[in-house]
Amino acid sequence: MEYFLRRVIFLIGTLWVAVTVNFFIPRAMPGNPVETMMARFHERGTMSPSAMKAITVMLGISHGNIFQQYGEYLNHVVHFNFGVSYTYFPYSVTYMISHALPWTLGLVGVATIFSFGLGTMFGIIAAMRRGKAVDGSLTILSSFTNTFPYFWFGLMALYFLSFVYHWFPLTGAYGASMTPNLSWSFIGSVAYHGFLPALTIMISSIGGWLLGMRNNMINALNEDYVLLATAKGLKPSWVAWMYVARNAILPNLTGFAMALGFVVGGSLLTEIVFSYPGIGYLLYNAVVNEDFPLMQGIFLIIVVCVVLANFVADLAYVMFDPRVRRGGAS
């Protein structure tokens, strides 16, 4: 319990630091957001000073001193209010993020979970058959895909499978003529559009999980308790799972929770290549258009996800490893 409390305090502390850094960085950057915004409106035609004033007020740009601004900012953050996007005016940052987030979570989250599950499973198989043909081919294949530039794989897949052969769509998360709903045809369209991006993410990450798990398994196989389990005449599948794999997976759980934390921010290139309307694609557009409020909001979401994932990783370790569970924190 004390351990849990310490973790929660640590979590809150980290979040505060992240939020604060997120406040100061844009202010340390050259340029004035309002001017950027105005410049953008000017491109579309001249504006009267009164209109400019109205926009300034509407964008919520305050003129108090830095402390007042900071207080206001904190107040906005806890209400998930990050202001108005310059690029997608008049939509708010929160609106834009909340419409992009589900796509990223769905695509990258599912791909990451599958990749971890399959990689771990094949890692176990490779380790239990070590030295055999299965192990050799899995290991070589993984080492290869692991060093692969995955956006390149994405581009190749997109070019051949979508552009040349038209087997898969070129852009988007669902058919352009559809509106999101819960019908089978819409879900089918989402799966069809998500297949190549998900495959790209999985191919680039599955090898890492496989090699990591295989390595941990082989270390665990040399443990004395595995020798004793063999001596006990336990069924090989029981030994492989209860004695070897369950011990070998512990170090990987932390990595998995961390990977889930990077789901939101970690798929930038894939989303750009496939024009997938997720957070990564949104961030790309925000950067290209110098949309500071949107960038700020997205950075905050990414950081919060990573910090939360760290927290979950710690808890997962406590759940699965009795040594941490009862011995308190180490």
Add this chain to the structure above:
Amino acid sequence: MSVIVQAENVSVDYGRKNPVHAVRNVSLTIEENQFVGLVGESGCGKSTLGFALARLERPPAQIISGTIQIVGQDWRTLAAEPLRRARWTEVSVVLQSGMNALNPIMTIGAQFKDVMEQHTRMSPAEIVARAETMLEMVQIQPEVLGRYPHELSGGMKQRIAIALALVLQPKLVIMDEPTTALDMVVQRQIVENLKELRRQQAFSMLFISHDLGLVLELADQVVVMYAGEVVERQSATSMLDHPWHPYTRALMHSLPDPENPKGSYEGIPGTPPDLHHIPTACLYAPRCPLATDVCRAQTPPLEDLKVVDLRCFVTREEVGVHVGTGA
């Protein structure tokens, strides 16, 4: 008395290219309820032999010849599944203390349960009752069944390992240095536990140790190994009176003197030979105070001299005199 283990000419190598001939032509018989002690310096092949008998050798170790008959089955040629079923019901092992022989993520109870579940038809209640009885035999509270290994002391873990080894009432228990990493007080407790267990349950034991004193105390018969070979074998009581092989004598001398327990523990001068290439000579000759030219030129055989099995050109004559005079 029926024979539990009958191993003939067992040889074990480490590696294929330029192998270490760690165990060579060892024959060993263990009878029902007999405690056999296996002693020798570090590196003489005790563990290698013990693990090979239980078919627990791990690469690069490889049994290259011999037969291992255990309760009528040849464990060397037994297929994987019958071997698995024979394990722990016929032969169990206790690993060296200090090794982590218990799975860190399973409770002690679960580690008793899985082996009983997979080898017997006991009900869950019977399994718990049996585990509690076993712990009681080594003086450990039954609550410990719900604990994890890291919550227990080294001595407790080792007593649990012994209780676990006896849970299916095996014919033979192989113990590889079960007390070595423990302090003297705990070591004493475990030795007393073992003597007590012997009164409560019938089993044979192969007790592996580098401590001749401990082996003489516990074992009925003592096998002395040097550089991968048996050099002497006789009953513990007669060995106490007449250690024949010069190496056994040296081991005896290096024991702490009961009159002067603080006296220095003397090692045997010299080092054991390299086991990559086995010379034609007595392997102990370079370190032996009694060595003659014959010892350096021929390999002494292990001879059955009635009172002792001995591998020595020099002291075999003494045995002859000893037996002849009937002393």
